[in-house]
Amino acid sequence: MITLHDLQFVSFISEKKITEAIDEVSNKLNKDLAYDRPLFIGVLNGAFMFTSEVLKRFRYECEVSFVKMASYDGITTTSQVKELIGLKEDISGRSVVILEDIVDTGTTVEELINILRDKGCAAIRIGTLFFKPEAYTKEITIDYIGINIPNRFIVGYGLDYNGLGRNLTEVYQLKENNMTNLVLFGPPGAGKGTQAEVLKEKYDLVHISTGDVFRYNIKNATELGTLAKSYIDKGQLVPDQVTINMLNAEVDKNPNAKGFIFDGFPRTEAQAASLAALLVSKGSEVSAMVALEVDDEVLVQRLLERGKTSGRPDDANEGVIRNRIKVYYDETAILKNYYQKENKYFGVDGVGGINEITGRLSSVIDKL
Ligand code: AMP
Numbered sequence: 001m002i003t004l005h006d007l008q009f010v011s012f013i014s015e016k017k018i019t020e021a022i023d024e025v026s027n028k029l030n031k032d033l034a035y036d037r038p039l040f041i042g043v044l045n046g047a048f049m050f051t052s053e054v055l056k057r058f059r060y061e062c063e064v065s066f067v068k069m070a071s072y073d074g075i076t077t078t079s080q081v082k083e084l085i086g087l088k089e090d091i092s093g094r095s096v097v098i099l100e101d102i103v104d105t106g107t108t109v110e111e112l113i114n115i116l117r118d119k120g121c122a123a124i125r126i127g128t129l130f131f132k133p134e135a136y137t138k139e140i141t142i143d144y145i146g147i148n149i150p151n152r153f154i155v156g157y158g159l160d161y162n163g164l165g166r167n168l169t170e171v172y173q174l175k176e177n178n179m180t181n182l183v184l185f186g187p188p189g190a191g192k193g194t195q196a197e198v199l200k201e202k203y204d205l206v207h208i209s210t211g212d213v214f215r216y217n218i219k220n221a222t223e224l225g226t227l228a229k230s231y232i233d234k235g236q237l238v239p240d241q242v243t244i245n246m247l248n249a250e251v252d253k254n255p256n257a258k259g260f261i262f263d264g265f266p267r268t269e270a271q272a273a274s275l276a277a278l279l280v281s282k283g284s285e286v287s288a289m290v291a292l293e294v295d296d297e298v299l300v301q302r303l304l305e306r307g308k309t310s311g312r313p314d315d316a317n318e319g320v321i322r323n324r325i326k327v328y329y330d331e332t333a334i335l336k337n338y339y340q341k342e343n344k345y346f347g348v349d350g351v352g353g354i355n356e357i358t359g360r361l362s363s364v365i366d367k368l
Helices: 015-033 048-057 107-118 192-203 210-219 223-233 240-252 269-280 296-310 318-332 334-341 354-365
Strands: 002-004 007-013 039-043 063-073 080-085 095-103 123-131 144-148 171-174 180-185 206-209 259-263 288-293 345-349
Touching: 007 269, 015 048, 015 095, 015 123, 015 144, 039 048, 048 063, 048 095, 063 107, 080 107, 095 107, 107 123, 180 192, 180 334, 192 206, 192 259, 192 354, 206 210, 206 240, 210 223, 210 240, 210 259, 223 240, 240 269, 269 334, 288 334, 288 354, 296 318, 318 334, 334 345, 345 354
Parallel strands: 039 063, 039 095, 095 123, 123 144, 180 259, 180 288, 206 259, 288 345
Antiparallel strands: 002 007, 007 171, 063 080
């Protein structure tokens, strides 16, 4: 998450995705305009980065110019009139490609085209890095579209919020809500379930334990339960797509949640990526991964003890317990790196009294 002036923004479109979109647009331009010696016209300020990237990829003769649309008050009317500044080239009879950072309602593009046509330019094409189909109100065809986006406020890659954010190499969207989404992490037996129950009350969050949802389905002999049982009984992970679909359905059941505690999810990088995408679609993100750290031997003893009363077959057998802990370190612990890279990983000592551990977790959560 980043802050620009008074507003917070969350990651939305990665640099990789943007680069791929520019590659695609540029490939088309190379095909369509190889021998036209086109004049690319970048619309300032927003399109400077996109224009430069397109130019770097255009392999044939071309020229580039930058323009700005400025408003001034009409002399005879009170309405605002748009003026084009910066265009020195003679464009009559030339092949022109307007490059925009974003087209939303289409008003600017329409005005720009009218002005260029008045100057005698016949062959005008339009390319934009971002396009908002829901907001677009004009008839003019946009010839080259990088990425279609929903009607959200975005910054980065040339686009700004009151002057800031243009230098960001990925695109962020306005954070629309103040959800607190915690990934509660730690090996089996670390006390995630116990702490989740306390934290859920304290912070008014919805607790989703993927293990609990699987067990509920097994108990009720649902299709999902039958599928998951064979994996769970051996202490293995249930396949990603099954788990991801289930998690998405659980989140969708709580459209008004102030936030979630994800307990036992994500356990793989694919699950982490899908969780990020799910939360982005809600204008939110993972706030933090808080991990309970407990020594292996303490875990085995705790789980064997729990197995005496929990009725969980995967708690009763020391071999299965050790396999679950091994699976955690082999497959799941990579997520520590995943969230560390985003500065969202917080390790917390998971040994001690319940209140004591809640206190340690709260001091992390209260600072988010
Ligand atoms: P837990 O109650 O979190 O220890 O989960 C019990 C078992 O449910 C695990 O050993 C896995 O077999 C399965 N499971 C729970 N969460 C996931 C997940 N996110 N991905 C795959 N399998 C899971």
